[in-house]
Amino acid sequence: MRGRQVLMQTLVNHGVDRIFGNPGTTESPLLDSLLDYPQIRYIVHLHEGVAVGAASFYAQASGKTAFVNLHVAPGLGNAIGMIYGALKNNSPMVVTAGQQDTRLRLRDPVLGHDLAAMAAPVTKWSVQVERADELGPVLQRAFKTANEAPAGPVFVALPIDVMEQETAIPAGRPATLFSASRPDPAGIAAMAKHIAAAKAPAIVAGDDVARAGAVDTLVRLVDNLGAAVWFEGLRGRNAFPTDHPAWRGTLAFDAPGVARQLAANDLVLMMGGPFFEEVWYAPGSPFASGTKVLQIEAAPSRLAYNFAVDAGVIANVGAALEALEAAVKVDAAVAKKRRAALEAQKEAEEAAQKARVEKAWSRSPTSMARAMAEIRAGSPEGVVVVDETITANLDLFKTFTFKGAGDYYSGRGGGIGQGVAGALGVAVADTRRPILCLSGDGSSMYSIQALWTAAHHDLPIVFVILANREYRVLKHNIDAYRARFDVKSNKPYMHMDLTGPALGFVDLARGMGVAGTHVTKADDINAAVAAAFASGKPHLLEIEIEGKR
Structure with missing residues (x-):
């Protein structure tokens, strides 16, 4: 052989x-x-x-x-x-x-x-x-x-x-491993005691919750506790339904920002992630003084890596959640009151987003808020979103609903170009559901060759390029840099505009065998998205949106 x-x-x-x-x-x-x-x-x-x-x-x-x-x-x-x-x-x-x-x-x-x-x-x-x-x-x-x-x-x-060498040693075969480790009962008991004593618990749900197939278990635990749920700033998966009243959004990229978001919580349970990935240095802890910090991880290397914890458990995330759900006893009336407060907060945020969309509805070029609303309206039910929107991510999550772990995929690490490339892999893995890839114009150019593969293998992905003709996130970041380092400047944003010449994504797509549509008016987005999905073929939509205001 x-x-x-x-x-x-x-x-x-x-x-x-x-x-x-x-x-x-x-x-x-x-x-x-x-x-x-x-x-x-x-x-x-x-x-x-x-x-x-x-x-x-x-x-x-x-x-x-x-x-x-x-x-x-x-x-x-x-x-x-x-x-x-x-x-x-x-x-x-x-x-x-x-x-x-x-x-x-x-x-x-x-x-x-x-x-x-x-x-x-x-x-x-x-x-x-x-x-x-x-x-x-x-x-x-x-x-x-x-x-x-x-x-x-x-x-x-x-x-x-x-x-090309000869060998008598055959190919290996996969071992039959049972690696879903059970949690230490003493660790679960310690966590349950802390949780029962907490007045305002919060959970930070990492990607491993989704990978473990434990989203439903987490929902039950959250309902029983009346706890708030947060995602990390960067995530590859969604570990909790985003339409659930307990879901609060995504955490900031610096310790003081996280601390502000978790200020009302006297206990934080982190599970299944690297906690926390920061962009900017700032002194201080993401947790208020006296906050109890708990952590569940499948890998010992992650547990208590960045923070001392009051109780930490190494186990399969799904198994640990099941054990915790069985062990935690919280007064039903207390949990109901917490859930009501979270529901009121969710309703207020949804009303604020509705008002924000209405205020931005008629802006030209199209606002990100309206673009997301129109894209959602034109997308079929059951759509899978592959996301690299970056600065439009807030509007994406306030517009689309992601219930299951397979509804959303994104990249971690901060390197751009993962979305357009990653959509190919999602399409190859799941051919039953419609796939929507959302990317900014700058990000997409890192892996635009992916369009050829989509055409070559007939992968019916709808690629939406949100074209604001700039590296918008870099403009936000240079503003932050100037503020954080006390740089007094009214200089322009150097080398952050994608103009002179402007990129022509429909032409790029056509050259790689993918049909494309250039949308300049907000009123045309809904129909263009619906038509792209109806084609049953890979299709690129270049949608012009507003830049940094």
């Missing part, structure tokens, strides 16, 4: 039926083997970063381990940013790259470099296979490591000569 056969059989054994890749010469052994394994579909991309971005979201949407095949040093370099995003998103992935013949190692071949060293900083494990006898064991360990909590990408370099 040759090394390439060990690789392909390993994929079959581990249930891999998709390869996300960008082909190159050193990948010839894999590409030449595809005809012998018709059960494996190769999703071809025009840029390595797009392949990894698609694979990352595929792993999230499918619940499977994604497999990626890249091309030597420049190709891996192109993908590093998206691998970083996958690491932050805890996407279980095995990323491979073809490597030059090992006999050329001392000759400094074209495209040669130490691939394992390149990938090491953004992966859980990075290794090069040195002989065919190692392929089976290395790949088996790669799949295992990628899925251990917290999940994430691993990297394996595959030299072309190793892929």
Whole structure:
């Protein structure tokens, strides 16, 4: 058996039926083997970063381990940013790259470099296979490591000569593991005691709640407590229904901002996330003095990593929530009063958003608030949203309702371009539901080649580009920088406008085989969105919206 056969059989054994890749010469052994394994579909991309971005979201949407095949040093370099995003998103992935013949190692071949060293900083494990006898064991360990909590990408370099070597060591198979650890009863009892004594509890629900399939359990716990629920500022999934009265929104990106949002709470339970990812340094704690802090994590490395906690539990998030739900006893009248207060707060916020939309309804160019309202009106029921709206995110969440964990996907880590690429992976994973990809114009240009893949594989994604002709988030951030560092300035925003020339997204789409519609008037958005979905084909909508006011 040759090394390439060990690789392909390993994929079959581990249930891999998709390869996300960008082909190159050193990948010839894999590409030449595809005809012998018709059960494996190769999703071809025009840029390595797009392949990894698609694979990352595929792993999230499918619940499977994604497999990626890249091309030597420049190709891996192109993908590093998206691998970083996958690491932050805890996407279980095995990323491979073809490597030059090992006999050329001392000759400094074209495209040669130490691939394992390149990938090491953004992966859980990075290794090069040195002989065919190692392929089976290395790949088996790669799949295992990628899925251990917290999940994430691993990297394996595959030299072309190793892929053609003979070996008697067969492909590995996945182990049957029962890794959903149960929580320590003493830890659950300690948490239950703190929660019962709290007057105003809050929960920060991380992505792992969604990944564990524990959203319904969390809803029951929240209802029993009358607790408020927050999301992290950056998240890949929604861990709680956004139309629930207890959902309060997303947390700020600095400690004082979080502290203001949690000021009324005397207990905060964090679960299933890295808590907290900040953009700006500011002194102080996100928790008010005397606040009880509890945390539930599947991985010991995350527990009490940034904050001392009054009770911390290492366990499968779903199992811990079930145990906590059974253990916590809160007076029903107290919980009812808390729920009523949250409902009143939710109603007030919805009324404020309605007034905000009405005030902005007739602005030209179209306001973000109205654009979201019109996009929602034109979208079918059951739509899945792949989001990279950044500065329009607030309006997105105040307009769309996300009930289940599979309704929404986004990128973590802050690297842009994940949305347009990630929509491919969601579409490959879930072909039953309509998919809406929302992106800003600046973000989309990092992975615009994704449109070609959508056309090539006939993925019926509706791509909406919110074109404000600027890096709006950077303008907000330079305002924040000036304020935080006391920089007195009335200077213009340098190099943050996407004009001269303006980008033509419909033309770009057409050049890659995707139909497009340019929408300049708010009155036309609803119908354009509905028509795009009705086409049953990939379609791009370029919607002009207002810039920073």
